[in-house]
Amino acid sequence: MPEILKDQKCPICGEKSLSLTEDEREVPFFGRMYMFSMNCEKCKYHKADVEAVEDKEPCKFTLDITSEKDMHIRVVRSSQAVVKVPYVTTIEPGPGSSGYVTNVEGVLNRIKHQIEVLKETEEEDDARKKAKNLLKKINRIMSGEEPSKLIIEDPSGNSAIISEKAVKGKLVGVKKEEE
Numbered sequence: 001m002p003e004i005l006k007d008q009k010c011p012i013c014g015e016k017s018l019s020l021t022e023d024e025r026e027v028p029f030f031g032r033m034y035m036f037s038m039n040c041e042k043c044k045y046h047k048a049d050v051e052a053v054e055d056k057e058p059c060k061f062t063l064d065i066t067s068e069k070d071m072h073i074r075v076v077r078s079s080q081a082v083v084k085v086p087y088v089t090t091i092e093p094g095p096g097s098s099g100y101v102t103n104v105e106g107v108l109n110r111i112k113h114q115i116e117v118l119k120e121t122e123e124e125d126d127a128r129k130k131a132k133n134l135l136k137k138i139n140r141i142m143s144g145e146e147p148s149k150l151i152i153e154d155p156s157g158n159s160a161i162i163s164e165k166a167v168k169g170k171l172v173g174v175k176k177e178e179e
């Protein structure tokens, strides 16, 4: 059962209107994980993260996405992970990053959402067209029409792509991926 602490002080607005939720969960083929989330009722600040109970080595996972079925593959993404879909996007971790347990579809939907927001706010025609083409590309990847890759690099080791298809490697320094 999750443990919920109410009326905590919010790090953003300073009001005592923050709920802190802590939970522990077993993720098959990964192990036990702590899951945290913070939600402020006043300023709507939200932050979530995941952390493996046991110590993990820095890691890099590469998954070839070749069919619609791959959308169901489980993904653990900590707030410190870099997520890459070559020729589509690279998501770098930052202070606003959250960690979560999802699947490949969930990761691609988040990327889609970011590009949609960009498309709406972009003023240049060229940039809007580029965003539109990227959205089409992601749709083709999600329906299995276009092969792609999902790469997750995590210096904290708290991330994983849980599939026999995923290749796990060591994360050496800050080596750049060929894109």
Ligand SMILES: [Zn+2]
Binding pocket: 010, 011, 012, 013, 014, 015, 017, 040, 041, 042, 043, 044, 045
């Ligand atoms: Zn707040």
